[in-house]
Amino acid sequence: MNLVPAIEVDGLEQGYGKTIVLKKIDLTVKRGQILALIGPSGSGKSTLIKSIMGMLLPRKGSVKVLDTNMPNRLVLGKIGFMAQNDALYQELTGKENLQFFGSLLDLSKSEVQDQMDYVASIVNLGPQLNKFVKDYSGGMKRRLSLAISLLGNPDLLILDEPTVGIDPELRDHIWDELHKLANGGCSILLTTHVMEDAEQADQLLMIRRGETIAQGAPQQLLEQYKVDEIEDVFIAAGRDQDARLGSD
Ligand SMILES: Nc1ncnc2c1ncn2[C@@H]1O[C@H](COP(=O)(O)OP(=O)(O)OP(=O)(O)O)[C@@H](O)[C@H]1O
Ligand SMILES: [Mg+2]
Numbered sequence: 001m002n003l004v005p006a007i008e009v010d011g012l013e014q015g016y017g018k019t020i021v022l023k024k025i026d027l028t029v030k031r032g033q034i035l036a037l038i039g040p041s042g043s044g045k046s047t048l049i050k051s052i053m054g055m056l057l058p059r060k061g062s063v064k065v066l067d068t069n070m071p072n073r074l075v076l077g078k079i080g081f082m083a084q085n086d087a088l089y090q091e092l093t094g095k096e097n098l099q100f101f102g103s104l105l106d107l108s109k110s111e112v113q114d115q116m117d118y119v120a121s122i123v124n125l126g127p128q129l130n131k132f133v134k135d136y137s138g139g140m141k142r143r144l145s146l147a148i149s150l151l152g153n154p155d156l157l158i159l160d161e162p163t164v165g166i167d168p169e170l171r172d173h174i175w176d177e178l179h180k181l182a183n184g185g186c187s188i189l190l191t192t193h194v195m196e197d198a199e200q201a202d203q204l205l206m207i208r209r210g211e212t213i214a215q216g217a218p219q220q221l222l223e224q225y226k227v228d229e230i231e232d233v234f235i236a237a238g239r240d241q242d243a244r245l246g247s248d
Contacts, residue, residue, distance in 0.1 A: 004067045004158045005030050007052055011061035014044070014051050021047045023210040024061070033180060034188040036201035038234060043207050046084050046189040049160050052189070053081060066155060071076075077106075082153035084161050084191075086141040088165075094120075094129040094136070094144050098151070105152040112151075119147040122177045124170055137170030139165030139214055146174070150181075157181070163197055175200050198230045198245040209245065213237040 013083045014022040021044040029035045029046075031182040033092055034161060037045050050056045050168040052063055054071025061181055089097050098120065102112035120129055123143035133141065142165045157178075163171050179200075190197070199202055199218050206214040221233045 003031075006033075006066060007035075007189060008064040009048075009052065009061070010063075013046070013058060014047050014052060015059060015062035020059075021049075021210060022207070025207070025212060027205055029142070029187050031033050031187055032182050033203060034182050034201045035203040035205060036198050037189065037191045037205050037207065037228075038193075038198055039191075039207035044210060045207065049158060049191065051191070053079070053142060053158060053190045057219075058201040060243075078148035078155045080157045080168075081161075082145045082149040082157075082159045082162055086145045088133045088144060088148075089140060091132065093132055094125060094140075097133060097144060098129070098148060099172040101103060101148045102151050107152065113153050115153075121201070122150060122174065123147045124173065126130045137165070139167070141150055142166060143170075153186075157186060159188070161193070162193050163192060163194055168196075171196070187240070188198050195230045204230070204233075206237055208234075208238050208241060211241065213241045 005028045007027065009025055011028040012022055012025040013020065018031060022133060025048060037048065038168060039045050047056065052065060052070065053057055063070050065075050066078060088098065092100065098116045099112065105116065125140065125143050125147060130142060136144065144164065146159065146162050149159060163174070163179065166174065167216045168237050178188055192198060202217060204216065204218055204221060205212060214233055216224065218230055221230070222228065227233055227234045
């Protein structure tokens with residue numbers, strides 16, 4: 001039953017007005033898999049994520065999440081989503097934000113409380129939860145957004161740059177938790193500019209100039225491109241693309 005992939009994107013073309021941002025993207029995230037999306041700023045990572053969430057309708061191709069065409073409200077309830085821009089209530093405390101988003105889930109009050117304690121501990125936001133969000137630092141807002149996305153044991157996590165502003169120690173802690181969740185069957189799609197994050201993923205999808213330029217497990221890509229760092233895979237794959245398309 002769980003064999004259907006969590007995300008299936010097939011021949012996706014996406015853009016805004018006359019601009020084409022994504023040309024022909026195929027992507028599969030299997031159950032329990034962690035896929036990291038890598039690409040330069042402006043390459044279309046958030047556009048791809050918004051397409052998967054059903055916030056943008058595909059221009060061409062198809063997007064299925066948990067075997068359902070997006071947009072679909074029931075499926076949205078199974079996704080823990082963290083947007084690139086924090087969608088938080090500034091005039092509420094961190095705790096009140098968690099309570100509010102927790103109340104949208106189909107859980108009892110005591111379950112919401114348990115969930116809140118659990119997600120706050122993952123992002124290490126204990127005492128600061130009583131502060132107003134408007135007084136949070138950038139990293140604290142990211143951590144609260146991540147905590148909200150984890151509420152309610154989602155089947156799928158979609159995280160747009162979850163580690164921005166998060167220090168290395170906490171990042172390791174968050175990665176431990178993401179691996180635990182994935183081992184429990186949760187599928188995870190995230191974007192990142194941080195190569196340490198990329199190394200932790202099961203699968204990488206590198207996009208540049210609207211296309212997929214490399215895709216595979218980190219180790220497999222290192223071997224394929226005969227390099228020692230993921231960053232060098234991206235550089236080599238980008239050069240191949242420039243040679244193919246011309247570098248203008
Ligand atoms: N709402 C919009 N209207 C018009 N153009 C847009 C819109 N959103 C994004 N774009 C354009 O689409 C391209 C891809 O943007 P996108 O936000 O998907 O990139 P990204 O890879 O997420 O970048 P970053 O790493 O900086 O977050 C950019 O050229 C951007 O200017
Ligand atoms: Mg983005």
